[in-house]
Amino acid sequence: MTHEPAVPRTTAGPLFADTGLKLGVFGLNVSSAGAVTAAAERHEIDWDQNVRVVQQAENAGFEAVIPFSRWRGFEGRTNPWGQSFDPYTWSAALAALTSRITLFATSHCLTVSPVMAAKQIATIDAISGGRIGLNVVAGWFAKELAMFGVETLGHDDRYSYSEEWLEIVLRLWADGDDFDYEGHWLSVAAGYSRPGPVQHPHPPIMNAAFSDRGHRFAARYADLSFVSAFDASDAAAKVRNIREMATGFGREHSVWVAASVVCADTEQEAHDLVRRWSGIDADEVAVRNAIDWTMGGTRMPPEQHRQLAGAVASTMAGYPLIGTAERISEALAQLSAAGIDGVALTMMNYEAGVPRFIDEVLPILEKNGVRRPSVTQSPQGNIAPEGRS
Template identity: 75%
Template sequence: MTQSRPPTESAIPRHTSGPLFTDTGLKLGVFGLNVTSAGAVTASPDRHEINWDQNVRLVRLAEDAGFEAAIPFSRWRGFEGQTNPWGTSFEPYTWASALAALTSRISIFTTSHCLTVSPVFAAKQIATIDAVSRGRIGLNVVAGWFAKELRMFNVETLDHEARYGYSEEWLDILLRLWSEDSDDFDYRGHWLTVEGGYSHPKPSQTPHPPLMNAAFSARGHQLAARYADIAFVSALDPAGVAKKVREIRELAAGFERELSVWVSASVVCADTDREAAQLLRQYSEVDADETAVRNAIEWTMGGAQMPPEQHAQLASAVAATMAGYPLVGSPETIGRQLSDLSAAGIDGVALTWMNYENGLPRFIADVLPILEREGVRRSIAGQLDQS
């Protein structure tokens, strides 16, 4: 048996292959399709409801248009109120495996809470989906924040710092299970212990399936800088985004690593900026689900006290875009916003909509050609067509 060994940051190689890491410009991910009301907390009759056929159809549509990734949420309950947003969702490992079998080019992610899944089970599930997808699975790894849902797993008591410590050990074990040929390693961490660690088959991707981590806190960014191939930043404008991109890249450089930096963003597109603003106002203010918005703020901010004006600002961001970067306007405006994000150093965007059934086809028809015309991205679909 080999002994447990301390993690060495430089031993965690950066993922460099696959469509997510090409030099074709801004990458696009369809995000949260597996969860009701993923992109906006609203009682609008048009809000996102899920069914399997729709999920398959829309992921295939994204794939055909050249999107690089489909990324699910891992969610176990919702924000209650009138419409219980996020309350109904497909489980992300099984979702990813089925979609892997039904697509051929797009990267399919699963999203996993470390606290709710054994890394031994996760390593084999992902290696299995790697085989099903022929090397297209990625992992969005989540430390968890939603006490009421973690309580169902009896693991809600760890504080923020402890959840990240736990997650790092979870990732150390996962990476060893994926990479070590030794059939028997022991791991003894503060939180996790594995005796005789063993997992076959190994994933086919080199050095391993890409790891995404979407934390925003300083502690979360520490984990992302050490382990992730794709990290996220959040800011209100391109200048703020550029600053955070620089900071997280510097953090990763401290671990002798490089990473891709993405933002999550929500699209509200109409013929004109004015119509997009009206649409946004209709679903986030006129058709508001105020109790669910209040719960979302209370439960995501851990009950933090904040001045009323800050609360109102946040409530409006949660209702409108679930606090993602707002891409609101005509196709030209949204194209410009995405171009600005790309110029700020952003490598990819994980996109949500209030209504994916209308929003995704419209984005593909009207915004994508602008991104390609302006050289913000070249799609994989385009590349294949030319070859």
């Protein structure tokens, strides 16, 4: 139980509305985001295509677009995740081309000054009319962090660094006097950043992590957690655990899950696709690198490594939404019943997958009441900041 004042929580806007399961497009800004495979239909990034997909998602009522933060790929034959657009500038441009959907900037604390991050997010908040969120990630890929000279920070130290980073961002956004900050890792002299963000008390903060230390960080500082889960009961356990931690910090908390959609006309066809992507189409070196470089694969028993390889090659180990539209809708209903507030969707090919999801899965979700069209959306933007008109 903490005795410090709780970090103010953002709850305004469609992300937090009582409209059932929220939907987000995840990873659109990174090549091969949905699977580490050499399959010909894998995702390639292209700005016009990114804009098209985001606008389709917005028109269908999706609540969010969440980019990956990525600086290099997993090499092998196809260097998956090797092409990526920077999340801050990407979201800023999309903000000007959309009007309702919430955009996130995914940010490694270790790669950007909190003063810069606070300023950039406040600027995108102004451009978007209050539609930007900050997805804070501690980082896990040593080879890319090494480019910033920060590879030596251990796992838990990365989170204590992230806490200081976020405390500074929150103070810069708050409407107070200049402040000095002296932490273990970071210091700021006469901290100042104006204008503050449009959203009140601040833009939504999300954190994506697997570990208990990460979830503790999220429960204390973030408005939303973004977790991974194997099945609905695993998801329910994570929801319970994070919400309990948040209660200990005097806060409420939303929990989203990263999920991977493989939609086909029949169950057989969907599972055949997964088998092909992780079989004859696999980029085995890249799969091994992805597991060893970001998931602690070098310390894994060989059987666990082998099983994970199949999932990484076909769905990037996201929550499996594999099968017909009906089957996928059922799986999403189960997640919602498990207490999950939103799903962030990756796909093998977003250009084909997002319209298909909108045409086939979304109507079933709405018919079954798993999600309801948001009532707070408006043509000017989706947030009515407290105390402002």
